[in-house]
Amino acid sequence: MTREQLVDAARKAAPLLPIAYRGIMTELANRLDITSVALCESLSQRKSLATENATLREDVTSWARECDRIIERHTKTRSNLHLLEAQRELRELMPVTNQVISEGVI
Numbered sequence: 001m002t003r004e005q006l007v008d009a010a011r012k013a014a015p016l017l018p019i020a021y022r023g024i025m026t027e028l029a030n031r032l033d034i035t036s037v038a039l040c041e042s043l044s045q046r047k048s049l050a051t052e053n054a055t056l057r058e059d060v061t062s063w064a065r066e067c068d069r070i071i072e073r074h075t076k077t078r079s080n081l082h083l084l085e086a087q088r089e090l091r092e093l094m095p096v097t098n099q100v101i102s103e104g105v106i
Contacts, residue, residue, distance in 0.1 A: 011026065
């Protein structure tokens with residue numbers, strides 16, 4: 001039974017129940033419906049935040065590479081300190097984003 005079917009069945013069954021249980025069944029159906037809407041909204045927000053997070057990570061890596069290119073241009077010495085530092089920092093934040101992406105939310 002889907003959530004919609006369950007909510008619909010509870011609302012249809014409420015008038016058939018004894019008076020003491022009608023309000024409880026209606027309230028239960030309403031809360032399930034509201035909770036489901038809130039859950040869908042939060043999953044949608046999670047998806048958009050994971051996408052934004054992935055984009056920001058790419059931007060951080062790109063800026064770190066650009067900083068290394070500028071340092072290399074001025075010092076004539078190859079540098080990847082900024083990129084390594086950015087990768088280290090991003091690695092500490094990585095597990096949640098990877099989990100969301102691997103779930104196929106994006």
